[in-house]
Amino acid sequence: MSSAILRQAKGVARTVSRQCAFSTSAVARRDLVQDLYLRELKGYKAPPQAKDAHVGAVKAYSLPPTPKAPALPADLASELAAYDASEPTVAAEPKVAAVATENVGTGAEAFLEALEADLPKADAHH
Structure with missing residues (x-):
């Protein structure tokens, strides 16, 4: 049993030592990269822009004309009197509606059959 415990302890020691090695090197790298980044960020100077830099990129706004x-x-x-005296015009009913209602009997089955029926073919124009 003591050899099994000894092997287990060695395995734990290896993983702990590896974790410590990685964590210390990662911290050192992160600080180095962070320091480089901050130094470059502080040293950055934005190029000066002209006051009319927006010309050509932005359209001029003008209000629409007042209605x-x-x-x-x-x-x-x-x-108004002429409108009241005029007769209303009635639009012609479409042929499809007349065909759909022509064969409809009473009840839901007859209605469904009328919907499923083939529509008559339109005359070809020559």
Whole structure:
């Protein structure tokens, strides 16, 4: 048993020594890199820019024109009377809607059959 404990202790000692070696070298490297970075950062001087550096890169902003209020017609009463007297125009019903409702019976099954039915082919223009 003592040899097993001795081997285990040696293994632990090796990993601890490796971790210490890596951690000390990593700290030293990090400080060296950090020191170099900070020194370069402090020594950096930005190039001077002209006051008109934005010219050509930014478009000039101009307000859109102010909208004008709509003008009422001079003879509003006569135009309203003409509108009331006119007959409304009815748009022609599309053929697809007429075909879809033409074969529909009563009930959901008849409606679904009408939806699944083939539409009539349109006449070809010559």
